[in-house]
Amino acid sequence: MKIAPFKLERYFAKYEFSAKYLLSSSDCDGFRMNDILSMANIEELKLWQNLQLGYTESQGLPMLREEITTLYSNISSDEVMVLTPEEGIFVALNCILSKDDHVICMAPSYQSLHQIVSSIGCDITFWLPDEEKGWYFDPNDIEKAIKSNTKLIIVNFPHNPTGYLPLLPDFQRIIDIAKKHNLILFSDEMYRYLEHDSSLRLPSASDLYVNAVSLSGLSKTFGLAGLRIGWLTTQNHGLLKEMATFKDYTTICNSAPSEVLGLIGLRHKDLLIEANLKKIKRNLNLLNEFIEQYNHVLSWYKPSAGTVGLAKLNVDIPSYDFCEKIAKESGIMIVPSEMFDFGNKHIRLGFGRENLPEVLDKFAQNFI
Numbered sequence: 001m002k003i004a005p006f007k008l009e010r011y012f013a014k015y016e017f018s019a020k021y022l023l024s025s026s027d028c029d030g031f032r033m034n035d036i037l038s039m040a041n042i043e044e045l046k047l048w049q050n051l052q053l054g055y056t057e058s059q060g061l062p063m064l065r066e067e068i069t070t071l072y073s074n075i076s077s078d079e080v081m082v083l084t085p086e087e088g089i090f091v092a093l094n095c096i097l098s099k100d101d102h103v104i105c106m107a108p109s110y111q112s113l114h115q116i117v118s119s120i121g122c123d124i125t126f127w128l129p130d131e132e133k134g135w136y137f138d139p140n141d142i143e144k145a146i147k148s149n150t151k152l153i154i155v156n157f158p159h160n161p162t163g164y165l166p167l168l169p170d171f172q173r174i175i176d177i178a179k180k181h182n183l184i185l186f187s188d189e190m191y192r193y194l195e196h197d198s199s200l201r202l203p204s205a206s207d208l209y210v211n212a213v214s215l216s217g218l219s220k221t222f223g224l225a226g227l228r229i230g231w232l233t234t235q236n237h238g239l240l241k242e243m244a245t246f247k248d249y250t251t252i253c254n255s256a257p258s259e260v261l262g263l264i265g266l267r268h269k270d271l272l273i274e275a276n277l278k279k280i281k282r283n284l285n286l287l288n289e290f291i292e293q294y295n296h297v298l299s300w301y302k303p304s305a306g307t308v309g310l311a312k313l314n315v316d317i318p319s320y321d322f323c324e325k326i327a328k329e330s331g332i333m334i335v336p337s338e339m340f341d342f343g344n345k346h347i348r349l350g351f352g353r354e355n356l357p358e359v360l361d362k363f364a365q366n367f368i
């Protein structure tokens, strides 16, 4: 299989571990091993200490799958498949699609959500937002884009890179459209549980619709990206079986230590989420004040969920050049919208990291 380079990941490969400061990360700071083990009770510590390092159950550790179901209202542990988040996109899309299918996919988006679709040979219609309306994605546009061979709708809420989160009636409308036209819905929910106001949290698509496949994982909301643990949930048992069969060609099974650490983390999820949300809200306020102060350079719609937002550049320089200049002069890595194939007038800003105040001080020196 031939597939185009993943621009965002290649950009991160260049800068993530060499730039002094990061202002575009979509994950929160990774918790330390000790943070997780010090939360563990005696039974959980025993699981860790007595862990056998053999192959693991392909669908995922049963206790971990059971714990994952607490994030859903209508999903049982046999409707969960544990894999890495990125692998989840690859496996699901390869199982759902054939080359003659038409797909409707949000854009801009995390590249694998549409690149894998293209690599299979499918026809894609991009579902675009209205920036002037706060990155509003109008569900009616999905219905207008449906063709006789449409098979799948791909959404990602809370959204990377805009931070957009629809209200429940709009989300329900997307589900209703999928149901009415008998389409599969792939719902990337990697940032779910990071709503800045918890009353805005959407149900998981996999709870609402039997032909939805939802993706989630430990990387963003839980600050455990290094465990490489994510999961797919679906009530469509036929599709789940196909995805399990496909996984025999990717990783076969998950890392045993990651599953146990992930289980302990998830059992104490409230502490992890609370710590991340506290940092996110503090940072978001600082970033918003910063953007208001430097409005001649940047403007944005303040995100209502997640760890990232997309700011508009109000200076006449392509965003790639702007970001390269900032990286060179201040050691700050910022992702330009070219990495999302979304023009050259925006930059993605991330606010899940502890050192954001220090990074903003450095960033400000460029505008004085």
Ligand SMILES: Cc1ncc(COP(=O)(O)O)c(C=O)c1O
Pocket: 026, 084, 085, 086, 087, 110, 156, 160, 188, 190, 217, 219, 225, 228
């Ligand atoms: C929307 C979205 N989906 C999936 C992923 C993949 O997660 P991971 O990098 O943990 O595999 C990311 C990572 O940035 C993402 O932003």
